Amino acid sequence: MADRSQNAPLRLALVAHDAKKDALVSWVQAHARDLTKAELFATGTTGGRILDLLPDLNLTRLKSGPLGGDQQLGAMICEGRLDGLFFFIDPMSPMPHDVDVKALSRLAIVYDLPFANSPSTADFVLRGLIADHTAG
């Protein structure tokens, strides 16, 4: 994780493809207590779905994924402005913006950013990030 003050909130990105949005929203709801303390960034439609349910979260909505939101998050990764990426990818449907999906995933790997693609992995990644953050 980037070297930051223990008091600074975790900066987490939330993204889900349409078939996975329900799963991500449920996951966010289940972890709302922890996520309330974080600074959240989401692609446009995903962020809207989350804020419909949890309007008090500190969440910044970026462009929709296919309109550049994935690339905005990629830029944030390059600039060291994210501590984790929760990207629930739909492995069953072809995506017209597959290049953006690949680019975002690739940058998460290039920069060794904690990166979760499913609810069970997301549980572990969030727990690890919080433990690491608390340990300072």
Ligand SMILES: O=C(CO)COP(=O)(O)O
């Ligand atoms: O397509 C996405 C990620 O590749 C997600 O974008 P939306 O949250 O705008 O649907």
